[in-house]
Amino acid sequence: MEKKEKNQLIQTPKGMHDILPDDYAYFNLFYEKAEEIASYYGFQPIETPILEKAELFSRTLGETTDVVEKEMYTLRTKGGDQLALRPEGTAGVMRAYIEHGMHTLPQPVLLSYRGPFFRHENPQHGRYRSFHQFGLEILGEEKSIGDAMTIQIFHTILEELKVGPAIVRINSLGDKECRPNYRRELVGYYKKYFHALCKDCKNRFKENPLRLLDCKDAKCVELKKEAPQMIQHLCHKCKDSFREVLEFLEASKIPYVIDNQLVRGLDYYTRTVFEFFLDRPDEISSIALGGGGRYDELGKTIGKREVPAVGATLGVDRVVQALKAQKISTKPKKISKIFLIQLGVAAKYKSLSLLEMFRKAHIPIYQSLSKDSLKSQLIIALKLNMAYALILGQKEAIDSTIIVQNIETREQETVSINSILDYIKLHLGESSKSQSKSVK
Numbered sequence: 001m002e003k004k005e006k007n008q009l010i011q012t013p014k015g016m017h018d019i020l021p022d023d024y025a026y027f028n029l030f031y032e033k034a035e036e037i038a039s040y041y042g043f044q045p046i047e048t049p050i051l052e053k054a055e056l057f058s059r060t061l062g063e064t065t066d067v068v069e070k071e072m073y074t075l076r077t078k079g080g081d082q083l084a085l086r087p088e089g090t091a092g093v094m095r096a097y098i099e100h101g102m103h104t105l106p107q108p109v110l111l112s113y114r115g116p117f118f119r120h121e122n123p124q125h126g127r128y129r130s131f132h133q134f135g136l137e138i139l140g141e142e143k144s145i146g147d148a149m150t151i152q153i154f155h156t157i158l159e160e161l162k163v164g165p166a167i168v169r170i171n172s173l174g175d176k177e178c179r180p181n182y183r184r185e186l187v188g189y190y191k192k193y194f195h196a197l198c199k200d201c202k203n204r205f206k207e208n209p210l211r212l213l214d215c216k217d218a219k220c221v222e223l224k225k226e227a228p229q230m231i232q233h234l235c236h237k238c239k240d241s242f243r244e245v246l247e248f249l250e251a252s253k254i255p256y257v258i259d260n261q262l263v264r265g266l267d268y269y270t271r272t273v274f275e276f277f278l279d280r281p282d283e284i285s286s287i288a289l290g291g292g293g294r295y296d297e298l299g300k301t302i303g304k305r306e307v308p309a310v311g312a313t314l315g316v317d318r319v320v321q322a323l324k325a326q327k328i329s330t331k332p333k334k335i336s337k338i339f340l341i342q343l344g345v346a347a348k349y350k351s352l353s354l355l356e357m358f359r360k361a362h363i364p365i366y367q368s369l370s371k372d373s374l375k376s377q378l379i380i381a382l383k384l385n386m387a388y389a390l391i392l393g394q395k396e397a398i399d400s401t402i403i404v405q406n407i408e409t410r411e412q413e414t415v416s417i418n419s420i421l422d423y424i425k426l427h428l429g430e431s432s433k434s435q436s437k438s439v440k
């Protein structure tokens with residue numbers, strides 16, 4: 001039995017996946033666009049550790065949220081620290097802001113981040129245990145323009161990536177003034193139907209009643225329809241703030257719908273919360289591409305500091321899925337059609353400096369330096385559909401020349417190494433100079 005297990009192929013852990021080169025091109029396409037847009041708005045990159053103290057998340061995301069209760073990967077270090085693989089980025093960014101005294105900088109501080117995050121969820125369509133996020137946080141900003149700017153930037157990123165029309169679902173969760181009243185109303189309503197709630201909702205009723213609105217169980221969905229709505233219970237300040245955010249969105253012509261049942265899965269939110277969806281009828285449109293909101297109380301929970309703040313993140317794996325579904329091409333057009341063939345020790349030595357010479361001229365060049373024979377290298381060049389082979393033999397290495405062979409016609413000529421770049425540029429034309437993508 002043990003022997004059989006040993007012989008089994010070791011695969012990625014459940015819910016985790018490799019990003020292979022073809023998909024990596026989509027990730028790069030996404031990050032280039034997202035980071036470029038964010039930088040124009042003044043965001044600066046930050047990177048926080050993938051492992052944080054587990055308490056950072058249990059204290060801020062909510063002890064009774066699914067993320068903390070069921071989905072965190074935790075470990076105890078040899079020194080006895082309880083750490084967790086980060087399930088999200090906002091708590092870490094706020095910790096860093098406070099820890100490094102960023103409140104002394106001109107406010108607000110605009111930070112962007114990207115990287116892997118981990119949640120032990122049931123893997124399903126668009127839901128992984130290891131996934132990637134791109135996030136923006138505006139720290140030290142209390143005005144609702146910050147909420148609107150966050151939404152606008154993410155909307156622009158999705159629009160410019162051409163993943164399809166995006167729509168924002170938006171709600172307000174009130175603040176510490178008005179939410180307790182609403183919570184009481186909600187509990188009062190659900191009390192009458194407690195017996196009809198699903199098992200999870202019976203727990204939610206006791207521990208985190210707002211989460212009742214997030215249930216997908218058919219019977220609970222029916223009950224939700226008549227449940228009291230938070231926006232009917234907002235205090236004046238929260239109502240004004242929500243109205244302002246909607247006015248900004250209208251002024252910027254960003255399509256949105258008010259979703260009274262949007263509560264989000266993390267407890268640190270106050271006032272505005274929102275999620276991004278694709279507005280088209282397919283499978284991807286049913287899952288959120290991203291989400292965020294205002295979290296004015298998080299600073300106090302982490303470091304006893306008032307830090308009004310707002311932010312959001314996009315799930316990069318999901319955006320990539322949407323890009324692929326739109327058949328957006330990322331493949332750089334084959335800019336190089338050149339294969340370097342080297343024969344003999346002297347040629348091999350010279351090959352490295354030749355590759356560097358091409359790199360400096362921004363001309364990619366394929367090679368198989370570990371191969372020795374002309375035949376084996378030509379076979380690879382043919383398989384890769386190369387147009388030209390540059391053949392560097394012993395004689396050429398000594399003479400500082402190189403043979404250029406047109407692979408299709410088999411015509412060849414000898415060119416001096418000093419003029420090979422000009423020769424290649426002339427023969428391959430402008431297309432060999434730069435890569436082109438379909439999303440600009």
Ligand code: HAM
Binds near residue numbers: 088090119131132289
């Ligand atoms: P979140 O809604 O938990 O918010 O996650 C944001 C996005 O990450 C989701 O909309 C989804 O696209 C992606 N995502 C989440 N879990 C998974 C998963 N298991 N597999 C694939 N993708 C996933 C946050 O994380 C907050 N930190 C957002 C925020 C920033 N709020 C304020 N600032």
